[in-house]
Amino acid sequence: MNVRRRSSAAALAAIAVIGAAAAPAAAADPSSSPSASAPSAPESSGLYGTADPQYDGVWRQSLALLAQDTVGVVPSSKAVGWLTGQQCDNGAFAPYRADPAKACDAKTMVDTNNTAAAVQALWAVGGHGDVVESALTWLKSVQNKDGGWGYTPGGPSDANSTSIVIGALTATDSKPEQVQKDGKSPYDALLTFALPCAEDRGAGAFAFQPDEDGKLLANADATAAGVLGALGKGLVTEAGKAAGDATCTDAKKPTREQAAANGAAHLADAVAEDGHLKSALGGSADQPDYGNTADAVVALAAQGGAEQAAKPLAWLQKNAAKWAEQSGPAAYAQLIFAAHATGTDPRAFGGTDLVARLNATGPSPQGAEAKDSATVSAEDDTKENDDKDDSGFGVWWFVGVCLVFGIGIGFLLSGRNKKRQS
Known part of the structure; x- marks a missing residue:
């Protein structure tokens, strides 16, 4: 699901912003084109990316931190602090709060997608159990009577939002089937969005x-x-x-495992011809949908193994680098998730080091990969000019990197020990 997901025009806009990465915040694609305006430089603010964070700040920060943790990078404490500082007193997160010191009120547009993404990221990096617990309590408080969640509190349930909250629950060792409202669990709600295999169009798919x-x-x-x-x-x-x-198999009341298999069959059919999903905007011709293709890779691999995702993965490796460069942190994170789900090296993804490029969009990490963000642009310059003389500077840079690497290992080990504190 990209900065993903959304009854109103605002809801649909949010969906598009969130749409690429998981589902809710992933309805359209959270990796929208970068804005020309940036409130502050990433290194000083702690925020990843330079695009206007109004609609996707928390989303892209959460994905960036989660992706770094996934590949063994200890995120910058400033970056983690930026995310925790966005939380409202009631535990919820909005896409972005320009003034975190100002208390949230009824006008603060908190939502389930950003909150669930922040939960997954902060649980992964560890040491913020109070923030995570508060967010989970809020999510449970806005669960709908059908067992699911909508993008906004009280909004009708949708497949994307329900799924990303399920992800937050399972990531924190909670059991979604035990989180019920009026006797209905999130899985009960999710299965109502599954199309039967007998459907003429969209057999086995899920509806939003x-x-x-x-x-x-x-x-x-x-x-x-x-x-x-x-x-x-x-x-x-x-x-x-x-x-x-x-394969898609009909059943009077499919289990959630069968519904997942049916959904995977639909995705496999959708990418069979070209290797990617497509999207059309404003009546224009179909365009490759990079974000949702990355999400499809994760889903296919999770349901049926890496081989099931081989074709769209190969397409991403060949074509997604430019998209990620233009789209920013959430896009790099989505590709890292796809690489991780398929056992692919994210540091050599079709010739691109996704980890280095993600790190370069924000404050330097604390851990072993801290050198990446500082050197990615230099590495690009070297490729363009192999004759550049860096003999004097290079020796001392290498010594410095070794020191940073050694220090980073210490941070990595200590960070891992704190990971599950809650």
Whole structure:
């Protein structure tokens, strides 16, 4: 699901912003084009990326931190502090609060997607159990009677939002099936969005929500999110047991595992021809949908093993570098999640070091990979000019990196020991 997801125009806009990474904040693609305005430099503010954070600040920060943790990088304390500082007193997160010192009020547009993403990130980096517990308490307090969640508190449940909250629950060692409202669990709600295999169009897919006529329409972003949600997986997951070619099988009341398999079969069919998902904006011709393709890779691998995701993964490795460069931190994070789910090296992803490029979009990490953000641009310059003389500077730079590397290992080990404090 990208900065992902969203009854109103605002809700739809939010969906598009969040849409690329998991589901909710992943309805359209959180990795929208960078804005020309940046409130402050990443290194000084702690925020990853230079685009206007109004709609995706918390989302992209959460994905960036989660991706760094996934590859063994200890994030900058300033970056983590930026995220924790965005939380409201009631535990919820909004996409962005320009003045965190000002208390949240009824006008603060908190939502489930950003809150659930922040939970997954802060639980992963460790040491913020109070923040995580407060956020989980808020999420449970706004659960709908059908067992699911909408993007905004009280809004109708949707597949994306329900799935990303499931991810937050499972990531924190909670059991989604035990989080109930009026006897309904998140899985009960999620399965109501699954299309039967007998459907002429969208067989096995998940819908975001029923349309105005109550009909379920297949949605690729919701399907990728729904597969992970039905499996009880979060934004970060490893490959599941190899299952061969995904097939759609009807049942009067499919289990969540069968619904996940059906959703994977739909995604496999969708990428079979070109290796990627497509999107059309404003009546224009279909365009490659990089963010949702990355989400599909994660979903396919989680449901049926890395081989099931081989074709879209290869397409991303060949084509996604420029998209990520233009889109920013959340895009790099999504590709790292795809690499992780398939056992692919994110530091050699189609010739691109995703980890170094993600680190370069914000404050330097504390850990072993701290050197990446400082050297990624220098490495690019070297590729363009192999004759550049760096003999004098290079020796001392190398010595410095070794020292930073040694110090970083200490941070990494101590950070790991704190990881599950709650």
